[in-house]
Amino acid sequence: MTPLLLPTLDTDAEFARITAALTRRGFLSGSAAALSMLALAGCSSGEDSGGPDGETRTVQTHYGPVGVPVDPxxxxxxxxNTPWQLQAVGAQPVATLDYSAYIDQFTPAQQTFVNGLSTVGVFLQVNREAVVAAAPDLIVGDAYEIDEDMFRELSKIAPTAVYSGTNRSDWRTVAEGVADAVNKGSPLTSNREKYQAMQERLRTDYADQLRDNRWAQVAIGGSEGLFSILYPTGVTGAMLTDLDVTRGEFIPDLRPSTGFEAFPLEQLEMLRDVTVVVYPKQPDGTDSAGMKSIFASPLWSRIPAxxxxxxxxxxxxxxxYGTAINWLSELESGALEALS
Known part of the structure; x- marks a missing residue:
């Protein structure tokens, strides 16, 4: 089976598999040429950059306090994930990673958001020369992809704010950090309040459906013959847990750091008491090839759900928070209303 080297919407399981496959973390281009471009561009270091009026503010990041422009x-x-976190709070980047090879994995709104922007590398491979050429006054990212060495190199180009959560499920901390870095705390707060209100409404309005059913989240397993269970240590696994669902009794009680655990298809029997299954679809609403291979197993059709x-x-x-609201909306319209 040819390994898939690009992220898809089988989020937790696929993201972890890709991260393991792409072991090279660094820059594509030589430092000498990049430093030459840096001098020509007149870009300043993280300590000297500011907004249009030179005013800066200090934010707390994964790698310590960083002075960033007040109005980048x-x-x-x-x-x-950084462009979508910027999009959620109304901040427009001038450059992002290159998503062209798998652009159909994103929603039309996301595709429009990055259309025509300069690119600075691909997933886990940042092109330093391209970053310099973009003449940034602020660089933002997350520590799952930007290690300390890369952070130091990027900080020579412009102030660099990198964030991380406590684990794979903690998208909130990263999203809030990115919003803080670009000084968009107000829209972030608004989105957070809307998310929390919707979360509480679903817990109340659908308490019986959430509690009285046995739930499981299933995704692709990374290779043929495997499936994954998404756990509360993953992004959407944590969101479902926050709704106080009852999970299948025979699902192994694990807390994998990746947010998922892969099992052979023969172990689909662990879902023998599960009455509701949730799984990831692609942005256009179709099922991925990986999910279709799971559906083809005779054991799949025996699951009560x-x-x-x-x-x-x-x-x-x-x-x-914006996409989290959308996820809850899909859960309500697709699953919870049908269970009522």
Missing amino acids: QRIVAVSY VASGQSFGISTQVTD
Whole structure:
């Protein structure tokens, strides 16, 4: 089987598999040429940069306090999810990673958001020369992809704010950090309050459906013959847990740091008491080839949830409060209303 080297919407399981496959973390281009471009561009270091009027403020990041422009005008996003976190709070980058090879994995709104922007590398491979050429006054990303060595190199170009959560499920901390870096705390707060209100409403309005059913989240397993269970240590696994669901009794009680655990298809029997299954769909609402291979297993059709038509796909990829609201909306319209 040819390994898939690019992220897809089978979020937690696929992201972890890709991260393991792409072991090279660094810059594509030589430092000498980049430093020459830096001098020609007249870009300043992280300590000297500011907004149009030179005013700066200090933010707390994964790598310590960083002085950033009060009103950044040329934001460069160097991590996979960062553009969507910027989009959620109304901040427009001038450059992002290159998503062209898998642009159909994103929603039309996301595609429009990055259309025509300069690119600065691909997933886990930042091109330093391209970052310099973008003439940023602020660089933002997350520590899952930007290690300390890369952070130091990027900080020579412009102030660099990199964030991380406590684990894979903690998208909130990263999204809030990115919003703080670009001085968009107000829209972030608004989105957070809307998310929390919706979360509480679903817990209340659908308490019986959430508690009285047995739930499981299933995704692709990374290679043929495998499936994954998404756990509360992952992004959407944590969101479902926050709704106080009852999970399947025979699902192994694990807390994998990746947010998922892969099992052979023969172990689909662990879902023998599950009455509701949630799984990731692609942005266009279709099922991925990986999920279709799981559906083809005779054991899949024996799961009570599948046999009773209570298997629900959700296409939203969660990176911030805005997309989290969309994920909850899909859960409500697709699953919770059908269970009522």
